[in-house]
Amino acid sequence: SQQGEEDPQALSIQEGENATMNCSYKTSINNLQWYRQNSGRGLVHLILIRSNEREKHSGRLRVTLDTSKKSSSLLITASRAADTASYFCATDPTGANNLFFGTGTRLTVIP
Amino acid sequence: EAQVTQNPRYLITVTGKKLTVTCSQNMNHEYMSWYRQDPGLGLRQIYYSMNVEVTDKGDVPEGYKVSRKEKRNFPLILESPSPNQTSLYFCASRPGPGGYEQYFGPGTRLTVT
Secondary structure, rough: OOOOOEEEOOEEEOOOOOOEEEEOOOOOEEEEEEEEOOOOOEEEEEEEEEEOOOEEEEEEEEEEOOOOEEEEEEOOOOOOOHOOOOEEEEEEOOOOOOOOOOEEEEEEEEE | OOOEEEEEOOOOOOOOOEEEEEEEOOOOOOOEEEEEEOOEEEEEEEEEEEEOOOEEEEEOOOOEEOOOOOOOOEEEEEEEOOOHOEEEEEEEEEEEOOOOOOOOOOOOOEEOO
16 A cells, blocks of 8 residues: 555644654655544645655644655644644655545644 | 535445435536545545546545546446445545645545445
């Protein structure tokens, strides 16, 4: 399977702290994306990083990519209770329409 | 409002009774996909389409069919559902070449007894 794996599976932090989630994958990629899912709802795209990029920022989100280690991390700074959700990385090997999702990190932010 | 819609949102059916889950997008996207989400397995792609009349198998296509007769619609067909197809199903679309962000529908929770 080309699915990625997120680590940790679950993370619980206090409001205001930073949250870091990691993703490892197996094959070469065109791009890697992070999505968020609130409890059984549809996924929402957060950020995309291309294979030739090492770091990207969007608001309180920071994504890094290390293609030599086949890994990525998502940092959420100054977390809020509303950030409570599951976060998934998804790898796009070719830029076509196959997207391979990891199993997700369940983040709980305690007010 | 730009969106992907799915119907029905919830469905309970019996083994062997053919069903169709509809998916429609109003963003003129070229690419569409179906995923299933199961606990501990994340999302897995069932089928995808890169244009009208162009479909291809994803990771877990067995037991499913799709069609893409119009750009906006991408129905998922279960000809003879079985209990192992009980799952949460998501339709998604994206613009096309170079537009990688996927827009997801709200999901269809299917139970096959």
